[in-house]
Amino acid sequence: MQLRYNYRAYPDAAQRRALASAFGCARVVWNDCLRDRKEAHAAGLPYVKSAELSRLRITQAKRTQERAWLAEVSAVVLQQSLRDLDTAYKNFFDSLKGKRQGRKVSPPRYKSKKDTRQSIRLNTNAFSLQDDGTVYVAKVGGLKTKWSRRLPAAPTSLTVTKDSCGRYFLSFVVDTEPDILPEVETDAGIDLGLSAFAVLSDGRKIDSPRFLRRAEKKLKRLQRELSRKVKGSKNRAKARIKVARQHAKVADRRRDFHHKASTQIIRDSQAVYVEDLAVSGLGRTRLAKSVHDAGWSAFVGMLEYKAALHGRTFAKVDRAFPSSQVCSVCGFRDGPKPLHVRRWMCGECGTVHDRDHNAARNVLFEGRRIVAAGRAETLNACGAPVRRAHVPAQRVEAGSPRKGQTTQAGIPGL
Numbered sequence: 001m002q003l004r005y006n007y008r009a010y011p012d013a014a015q016r017r018a019l020a021s022a023f024g025c026a027r028v029v030w031n032d033c034l035r036d037r038k039e040a041h042a043a044g045l046p047y048v049k050s051a052e053l054s055r056l057r058i059t060q061a062k063r064t065q066e067r068a069w070l071a072e073v074s075a076v077v078l079q080q081s082l083r084d085l086d087t088a089y090k091n092f093f094d095s096l097k098g099k100r101q102g103r104k105v106s107p108p109r110y111k112s113k114k115d116t117r118q119s120i121r122l123n124t125n126a127f128s129l130q131d132d133g134t135v136y137v138a139k140v141g142g143l144k145t146k147w148s149r150r151l152p153a154a155p156t157s158l159t160v161t162k163d164s165c166g167r168y169f170l171s172f173v174v175d176t177e178p179d180i181l182p183e184v185e186t187d188a189g190i191d192l193g194l195s196a197f198a199v200l201s202d203g204r205k206i207d208s209p210r211f212l213r214r215a216e217k218k219l220k221r222l223q224r225e226l227s228r229k230v231k232g233s234k235n236r237a238k239a240r241i242k243v244a245r246q247h248a249k250v251a252d253r254r255r256d257f258h259h260k261a262s263t264q265i266i267r268d269s270q271a272v273y274v275e276d277l278a279v280s281g282l283g284r285t286r287l288a289k290s291v292h293d294a295g296w297s298a299f300v301g302m303l304e305y306k307a308a309l310h311g312r313t314f315a316k317v318d319r320a321f322p323s324s325q326v327c328s329v330c331g332f333r334d335g336p337k338p339l340h341v342r343r344w345m346c347g348e349c350g351t352v353h354d355r356d357h358n359a360a361r362n363v364l365f366e367g368r369r370i371v372a373a374g375r376a377e378t379l380n381a382c383g384a385p386v387r388r389a390h391v392p393a394q395r396v397e398a399g400s401p402r403k404g405q406t407t408q409a410g411i412p413g414l
């Protein structure tokens, strides 16, 4: 399976300039090619093939005066940018045709100099790991890198990114063998909530750590301050940088917390079940802010790939499943309960339930049922896996990064 490993890099001034022009060139190729395809589409012409775009927008463009600077960066960067655009289009078309699971993918967007995240992608022709610990990037040079953990194998590709607070990251894709953990007896249902971050079916509660809540509070304060500053003023620019730094801090800490919690849960349980949350649906309600802050989908994604990595079972329980309405002891369906109701008594058997704990137990039972049914079906279908958790390919940077999206980190402690 493919995993991403992220490291911080510290380019010197000349390297930062070289990277800036590489980011710019990759963006220009992306935008030029995207424009050609959009215009062809608008004119009712067929989809412009990549080979044609490569010739027109890369090879020939380098010979024109207005795009001559494309020749200053590695050709791999330009080709990869076009390939990423192809992937973004493929994802969009697959999503349109219903070939792709999950939420709808929007068509590729133009990239801007002002995007919070700038990136280039390289294959092994354009980067290499040096004996002195630097990472050589074609036409940029050897980047000083902080190796926070060991790469398990030779990487197959590299993404260099710069985030909104000016930090540089190297993200390697590595093919690794699953690291199967010894079997354990327990399985766990997880209810992701707003009062506690998560409640497990055995009654354990995982709260958001205090330092994370404190950092989030500070972020809110800084954002308020920013909104009060006069547009275009120097103070506003300063406040914006402060917000970006705090944003990065919160994102880093939250990701770190997610990694620790998900690793722990996967180590402790042979099977893990979570509710398939309609986060995009909830996001439109009043709860939006706290829902997105909690970063559930990132957390669920970590559980999913760590389960695959360590040989654990993982399943999502249908979001239509009424986990908070059903009594987990007798199965009586007690009707919907408003969010403020934290405890309730089953009208049938009289058990007093903690709302989240009850939901987690229901998720556990439903998850077990789904997996058992999946196994039965698997046997019927000549061994074709039916509802087995698929190994999520770690996110590849195709398509335009959405505003506010942060870089994805690797996996500590594996």
Ligand SMILES: [Zn+2]
Pocket: 327, 328, 329, 330, 331, 332, 346, 347, 348, 349, 350, 351
């Ligand atoms: Zn009951």
